[in-house]
Amino acid sequence: MTRTRTDIAKLGGPWSETMVWYARAVGELRTRAFDQPTAWTYLAAIHGVDFQGWLNQNILPPNPPIPQEARRIFNQCQHAGWFFLPWHRGYLHAFEAILGDWIASQGGPGDWALPYWNYLNTNDPNARDIPSEFVDATFDGGTTNPLSQATRGPATTLGPQAWIPVDISLNAQTETIYTSDPGTLGYGGPISGFAQQGNAFGGNESDPHNLVHVMVGGDNSPSPQGWMFDPNFAALDPLFWVHHCNIDRLWAAWMTSAAHSQETSRPWRNGPFPRQFTMPDANGNLNVFIPSETLPGEALAPTYDDLVDGTGIPPAASGGPAMVSAAPPTAGPSRLIGVNDQSLTVTGTQVRSRLAMSAAPTQTLGAVGGQQRVFLNVEGVKGQSASGVVNVTLTAPGADPGDAGPEATKTLVFFGLANATSVEGPHGGSGLSQIVDITEIATRLMSDGQVDALDAHLAQPEGGGAELTVDRISIYIREEP
Amino acid sequence: MGRFAAFTAQLSSSTLPYLFALSGAAYLALILLPQGGAIAELCGTLTVSDLGRLLLTAPWLVSPGQLAFDWGVMVVAMMTPLIAPLLSHARRSVTAERRWAATIAFLGAYWAVWWASFLMIFPLAIALTTVTGDDAGFPAALLIAMIYSASPAAQRARNACHVRLRIGAHVFQDSARQGFFTGLRCIAACWPWMLVPLTVVTGHTALMAVIAFYLFADRITPPAQPGWQIPPAFETLFGPTAWRAGSFGAKTAR
Numbered sequence: 067m068t069r070t071r072t073d074i075a076k077l078g079g080p081w082s083e084t085m086v087w088y089a090r091a092v093g094e095l096r097t098r099a100f101d102q103p104t105a106w107t108y109l110a111a112i113h114g115v116d117f118q119g120w121l122n123q124n125i126l127p128p129n130p131p132i133p134q135e136a137r138r139i140f141n142q143c144q145h146a147g148w149f150f151l152p153w154h155r156g157y158l159h160a161f162e163a164i165l166g167d168w169i170a171s172q173g174g175p176g177d178w179a180l181p182y183w184n185y186l187n188t189n190d191p192n193a194r195d196i197p198s199e200f201v202d203a204t205f206d207g208g209t210t211n212p213l214s215q216a217t218r219g220p221a222t223t224l225g226p227q228a229w230i231p232v233d234i235s236l237n238a239q240t241e242t243i244y245t246s247d248p249g250t251l252g253y254g255g256p257i258s259g260f261a262q263q264g265n266a267f268g269g270n271e272s273d274p275h276n277l278v279h280v281m282v283g284g285d286n287s288p289s290p291q292g293w294m295f296d297p298n299f300a301a302l303d304p305l306f307w308v309h310h311c312n313i314d315r316l317w318a319a320w321m322t323s324a325a326h327s328q329e330t331s332r333p334w335r336n337g338p339f340p341r342q343f344t345m346p347d348a349n350g351n352l353n354v355f356i357p358s359e360t361l362p363g364e365a366l367a368p369t370y371d372d373l374v375d376g377t378g379i380p381p382a383a384s385g386g387p388a389m390v391s392a393a394p395p396t397a398g399p400s401r402l403i404g405v406n407d408q409s410l411t412v413t414g415t416q417v418r419s420r421l422a423m424s425a426a427p428t429q430t431l432g433a434v435g436g437q438q439r440v441f442l443n444v445e446g447v448k449g450q451s452a453s454g455v456v457n458v459t460l461t462a463p464g465a466d467p468g469d470a471g472p473e474a475t476k477t478l479v480f481f482g483l484a485n486a487t488s489v490e491g492p493h494g495g496s497g498l499s500q501i502v503d504i505t506e507i508a509t510r511l512m513s514d515g516q517v518d519a520l521d522a523h524l525a526q527p528e529g530g531g532a533e534l535t536v537d538r539i540s541i542y543i544r545e546e547p
Numbered sequence: 548m549g550r551f552a553a554f555t556a557q558l559s560s561s562t563l564p565y566l567f568a569l570s571g572a573a574y575l576a577l578i579l580l581p582q583g584g585a586i587a588e589l590c591g592t593l594t595v596s597d598l599g600r601l602l603l604t605a606p607w608l609v610s611p612g613q614l615a616f617d618w619g620v621m622v623v624a625m626m627t628p629l630i631a632p633l634l635s636h637a638r639r640s641v642t643a644e645r646r647w648a649a650t651i652a653f654l655g656a657y658w659a660v661w662w663a664s665f666l667m668i669f670p671l672a673i674a675l676t677t678v679t680g681d682d683a684g685f686p687a688a689l690l691i692a693m694i695y696s697a698s699p700a701a702q703r704a705r706n707a708c709h710v711r712l713r714i715g716a717h718v719f720q721d722s723a724r725q726g727f728f729t730g731l732r733c734i735a736a737c738w739p740w741m742l743v744p745l746t747v748v749t750g751h752t753a754l755m756a757v758i759a760f761y762l763f764a765d766r767i768t769p770p771a772q773p774g775w776q777i778p779p780a781f782e783t784l785f786g787p788t789a790w791r792a793g794s795f796g797a798k799t800a801r
């Protein structure tokens with residue numbers, strides 16, 4: 067039996083058979099107690115759980131039964147690193163198998179597969195709207211619809227808003243290398259593991275993944291944010307799963323291109339240690355999986371109806387991606403060429419930070435635009451909000467950022483900020499880092515003449531939320547192959 | 548096999564092989580140096596409480612230089628493999644030309660803090676063996692270390708061991724600062740384990756190696772919410788079934 071995952075918009079809905087069974091299954095799993103490995107809350111807690119927050123929002127009943135394996139199985143989600151894609155692939159596989167098992171037992175299709183939300187499909191004018199099945203109050207002739215039982219922000223469609231002035235895109239799909247060298251952007255994120263800590267987002271994870279989370283989940287400030295805004299609530303929203311299914315499909319599509327290099331080094335293939343990826347099966351047994359099992363042809367590799375529409379990847383010629391190992395992790399061909407003078411606090415009011423560009427800046431930056439790409443790093447960002455948004459405008463030193471065109475501003479989104487800030491939790495306290503391509507901006511600034519410094523102007527849009535701190539701002543360049 | 552493969556793959560990455568080489572060289576020095584190492588020798592002939600008495604009554608018989616030197620070698624041997632992610636952070640955050648400066652500053656500061664911990668740990672060892680008597684010193688130190696490893700305080704310190712600091716334009720100072728604070732947090736996480744080898748009379752170097760191995764297993768566990776738990780090193784060594792008990796869940800503001 068092959069489960070073939072299909073675009074929600076192509077299922078002939080609203081309320082195609084696939085979606086009706088999804089809703090019924092979500093309703094069933096929500097009746098199961100927290101200590102059951104096939105319960106809705108248990109499955110969501112595998113991603114992340116804010117236990118007190120769940121109690122406060124009555125997501126859990128008072129004094130719920132706690133599974134004895136809680137510490138091993140909960141709070142596993144791998145974000146900001148090269149395990150983001152394989153971990154979530156294994157997670158979706160377990161989720162789909164558990165739902166599919168119950169659906170088959172109820173007389174539903176034996177090959178039921180998780181559908182996906184194809185929000186970047188330009189052939190579909192309504193692609194960016196939250197699919198109506200997740201909004202309807204009832205389904206099945208009057209039953210309460212479990213798919214709309216979730217706390218969300220006010221947005222009903224994906225796109226820029228005043229508090230998050232940036233759009234989702236398929237830019238990541240053109241990154242050619244899975245694992246990024248330090249300070250640069252790759253498709254899948256930087257190396258992470260017990261000898262290396264990454265904590266910077268890869269291309270796919272940054273955009274569209276993080277953006278969709280935050281656009282759907284915010285902005286209800288100061289009342290509770292939508293679940294999708296916070297990794298410790300996100301997987302409680304049925305929309306999470308069809309979003310991640312599309313993220314996973316983008317990776318599957320990316321891997322069909324012979325121009326792309328998928329990571330296959332031993333530390334990636336074998337996964338982290340000592341805490342290994344663990345998922346329940348439909349019988350409630352816990353099984354370990356490793357990233358190599360998620361690669362094409364392996365046990366956890368999914369099947370999609372289509373890998374072209376809305377993926378930015380042309381139909382596969384033949385051969386598939388090159389499977390390669392990352393360059394030596396500590397060096398790599400990337401180079402640091404600029405670093406700011408001090409750590410800073412970012413609120414709704416613009417704050418300036420000066421970056422000193424290292425020796426021979428005209429040489430290093432003069433070549434920009436040809437063989438080199440330039441990356442801005444905003445590093446060690448911490449804050450008490452579950453997620454955060456920061457606008458960064460780059461100018462020549464002393465220039466008025468008001469005079470800079472809109473193309474001089476990049477909007478950075480930090481999904482899971484509070485998690486990465488807390489030293490009391492499983493994600494460490496070093497904050498998050500965001501890396502963006504600024505080749506065009508840098509080229510333009512350099513063309514004005516010799517520059518041995520740059521100014522970065524930072525602010526949270528629309529007056530912003532809780533204050534953020536930024537450890538460091540830096541600029542790296544990388545020679546392109 | 549899966550666990551072992553993941554472990555060896557991680558071991559081979561980043562600066563870890565070099566850090567193990569440094570550590571191994573220090574062990575060799577302890578074993579091969581003519582005196583056999585002052586701490587090792589003194590532990591072979593004198594108990595720590597003897598030494599404490601000696602320090603109080605006839606300090607001229609004790610060579611502080613030799614003690615300090617040997618403690619330093621011991622620190623390099625035991626503590627060097629623990630800091631790969633943060634050393635990588637410092638090295639990654641600077642230009643290629645400053646990578647050695649960052650490495651030297653980081654390691655120097657880290658070792659220096661650990662070296663200075665002698666002033667706290669050695670009196671503690673003397674106090675402990677004085678209270679327990681020489682025969683009970685070892686089990687007592689082991690018990691203290693185990694209980695501490697299971698405590699929320701140790702988990703808090705372990706979490707702090709993973710925290711990266713800003714490495715800016717002042718490469719040397721900033722890397723040294725990262726090494727210094729990593730060292731302090733590392734001491735907070737490991738200190739009772741350093742009492743243990745000071746309480747035995749024979750097999751000192753072997754015991755050091757065993758404890759260093761335990762501390763490595765402890766350090767590579769990911770951060771977690773502080774709470775009473777089975778010491779996380781056991782999960783590393785024996786698999787997830789040893790890791791059942793304990794609290795969970797991140798407490799975060801929303």
Ligand SMILES: [Cu+2]
Pocket residue numbers: 275279300310
């Ligand atoms: Cu996600």
